[in-house]
Amino acid sequence: MDKIALQNVHNRIKPYIHKTPVLTSRLLNNICGANVFFKCENFQKMGAFKIRGATNAILNLTEAQKSKGVVTHSSGNFAQALSLAAKKIGVKAYIVMPKNVPQVKKDAVKTYKGIIIECESNIIAREEEAKHIQIEKGAAFIHPSNNDDVIHGQGTAAIELLEDYPSLDYIFTPVGGGGLLAGTILVAQFFSENCKVIAGEPKETDDAYRSLHSGNIETNESSNTIADGLRTHLGDRNFPIIKKYVDSIIRVQEDEIVDAMKLIWERMKIIVEPSSAVAFAAVLKHKEALKNRNIGVIISGGNVDLSNLPF
Amino acid sequence: MDKIALQNVHNRIKPYIHKTPVLTSRLLNNICGANVFFKCENFQKMGAFKIRGATNAILNLTEAQKSKGVVTHSSGNFAQALSLAAKKIGVKAYIVMPKNVPQVKKDAVKTYKGIIIECESNIIAREEEAKHIQIEKGAAFIHPSNNDDVIHGQGTAAIELLEDYPSLDYIFTPVGGGGLLAGTILVAQFFSENCKVIAGEPKETDDAYRSLHSGNIETNESSNTIADGLRTHLGDRNFPIIKKYVDSIIRVQEDEIVDAMKLIWERMKIIVEPSSAVAFAAVLKHKEALKNRNIGVIISGGNVDLSNLPF
Numbered sequence: 173m174d175k176i177a178l179q180n181v182h183n184r185i186k187p188y189i190h191k192t193p194v195l196t197s198r199l200l201n202n203i204c205g206a207n208v209f210f211k212c213e214n215f216q217k218m219g220a221f222k223i224r225g226a227t228n229a230i231l232n233l234t235e236a237q238k239s240k241g242v243v244t245h246s247s248g249n250f251a252q253a254l255s256l257a258a259k260k261i262g263v264k265a266y267i268v269m270p271k272n273v274p275q276v277k278k279d280a281v282k283t284y285k286g287i288i289i290e291c292e293s294n295i296i297a298r299e300e301e302a303k304h305i306q307i308e309k310g311a312a313f314i315h316p317s318n319n320d321d322v323i324h325g326q327g328t329a330a331i332e333l334l335e336d337y338p339s340l341d342y343i344f345t346p347v348g349g350g351g352l353l354a355g356t357i358l359v360a361q362f363f364s365e366n367c368k369v370i371a372g373e374p375k376e377t378d379d380a381y382r383s384l385h386s387g388n389i390e391t392n393e394s395s396n397t398i399a400d401g402l403r404t405h406l407g408d409r410n411f412p413i414i415k416k417y418v419d420s421i422i423r424v425q426e427d428e429i430v431d432a433m434k435l436i437w438e439r440m441k442i443i444v445e446p447s448s449a450v451a452f453a454a455v456l457k458h459k460e461a462l463k464n465r466n467i468g469v470i471i472s473g474g475n476v477d478l479s480n481l482p483f
Numbered sequence: 484m485d486k487i488a489l490q491n492v493h494n495r496i497k498p499y500i501h502k503t504p505v506l507t508s509r510l511l512n513n514i515c516g517a518n519v520f521f522k523c524e525n526f527q528k529m530g531a532f533k534i535r536g537a538t539n540a541i542l543n544l545t546e547a548q549k550s551k552g553v554v555t556h557s558s559g560n561f562a563q564a565l566s567l568a569a570k571k572i573g574v575k576a577y578i579v580m581p582k583n584v585p586q587v588k589k590d591a592v593k594t595y596k597g598i599i600i601e602c603e604s605n606i607i608a609r610e611e612e613a614k615h616i617q618i619e620k621g622a623a624f625i626h627p628s629n630n631d632d633v634i635h636g637q638g639t640a641a642i643e644l645l646e647d648y649p650s651l652d653y654i655f656t657p658v659g660g661g662g663l664l665a666g667t668i669l670v671a672q673f674f675s676e677n678c679k680v681i682a683g684e685p686k687e688t689d690d691a692y693r694s695l696h697s698g699n700i701e702t703n704e705s706s707n708t709i710a711d712g713l714r715t716h717l718g719d720r721n722f723p724i725i726k727k728y729v730d731s732i733i734r735v736q737e738d739e740i741v742d743a744m745k746l747i748w749e750r751m752k753i754i755v756e757p758s759s760a761v762a763f764a765a766v767l768k769h770k771e772a773l774k775n776r777n778i779g780v781i782i783s784g785g786n787v788d789l790s791n792l793p794f
Contacts, residue, residue, distance in 0.1 A: 193504075214752045434789060441525045441754040441785035474752035478745060483789040 173324065175362035181321075182328040185227045188260055192216050192329070194336050197440050204455060206462045209340065210436075211333040214444050214474025218284070221329050221472050222253035222316070225351055228325030229314045230254075230261050238263045240310035245291075245298040247273045248401050249473055250316035255286025266311055268301045270294075276477065317349025318407025327355025333468045334363045343468040346450040347371035347380045347414075347421060348402035352472060354410035357417045367468075368419040372454030374398075375423040379405040380414070384421055398429055398482055401447035401472070422454035429453050430482045436471075446482070448472045484635065486673035492632075493639040496538045499571055503527050503640070505647050510750050515766060517773045520651065521747075522644040525755050525785025529595070532640050532783050533564035533627070536662055539636030540625045541565075541572050549574045551621035556602075556609040558584045559712050560784055561627035566597025577622055579612045581605075587788065628660025629718025638666025644779045645674045654779040657761040658682035658691045658725075658732060659713035663783060665721035668728045678779075679730035683765030685709075686734040690716040691725070695732055709740055709793055712758035712783070733765035740764050741793045747782075757793070759783045 213221035241264030258265035270293035291301040374397035433449035524532040552575030569576035581604035602612040685708035693701040744760035
């Protein structure tokens, strides 16, 4: 991967995505003692950055592959992202989802014409059902985060951010499956002088933090975080990138996530999901070390259930 | 009042306000069957358009008046707006507020260095206390909506909107005290070819609708609306403008306000207060008559209590 290849990824997906705005807040800058630039992927199509990676992955398939469709397992934003990207490109998307997923998430996938296949609510059942669809339909499997094309697509948010603000000292992202973090790291390597990438992670599901320290991909025993997009673990495609280049992973408590989310809602008047707030919570936690720096924060998405808020 | 005078108002207050963005949503356009342009005053300083009128009113005082400060009675956005505008200009602001106002509203005023004077919770006590401050301190009284300078200042949001989108067929605003509506009407007269202004009003507090039909300023017996910024009635400075030029006032039910608010939150990922949603609820209610039109909606503000949401 090099700068030109990443630029090509961005150019390829541009017609399918929004260039999202970068917002700032004087008040939040004062609180942080730094200049914070929020890359607002909550305003992205389907409400999250995931459309970037999903689009890139589908566009990179051969015509023969496209004719047979794509399959993934996800109950969150990637399910919607792959469905919408597939619809735009004219490809079928099979989405394997646990039976017990809330109806609202199923409805969102159906809005984008994704074909839902229900399975038991455990990772083995999800993977088996996805394999079954691969064999039966010939569909191409696209993992939500552990796929090179997905990783490169997710990185394009940081390309736009660095194009607008080339002198960032840091970019903060949340880390869950690792796609956004690895993509952002690759972009920072090639599109900045010396911009470091730091991840925020819920303490409750700190598999990435532990992986970094053990050198192996660790998993979570708990899934007890409000940041429901960050309950998954890293994979063999993104972990080597993260292990080699991430500056650090900062763990944040649940109340710090909720406080950061509330601060953004109240002061910036934008709706961000808890996973997005994790990255900003890490900035707040680390602010003594960030004085007067220029900091990008990837606001990963804005899909929240308004009837179930933590305030 | 003419175009040049209104342009001068805008130029005068520009250094003190944000030029707020205009957002659009393909999905909401599809729902409305029209092109809707949301003027996002929720991103304005202190979170509402009211800073525009407050700033203009203070800047128009003589130096002798400024040295003695300003006074208003308000428990809502105008209390914060006058406090912040006064602070920026270097003037004292006395804010008369009912005793029983939630602490969070008092704190917001204190953040902007407004001096709070508490009174009993009725309109006579508020007005008497404000008069008392006028006499005792020599402070200039600035009414939240029934003041020419305030009306002209509030109109500047529509100047910006029409500068960006000159071919609007309609602008929708909420109507409470009438300052925003009257200011928007004046601007539409002078800055557009044929843009009509329509107001949305809660059915529960439909004094403006009734005033338009009776020809006199009517008041409300109920204050039972979620749109807490719209419980007040018109005044003798703004009613003549509204009576003469408003296209119509559309009344909306409480559930229509909440549905419109939820739609904006969920689909646009921005936080708007119930009073803002009233204008959009009126668009939704009237949509058959608005097919394919270009419609501006003034999103009046984004100050909501997150611990007390209607979803």
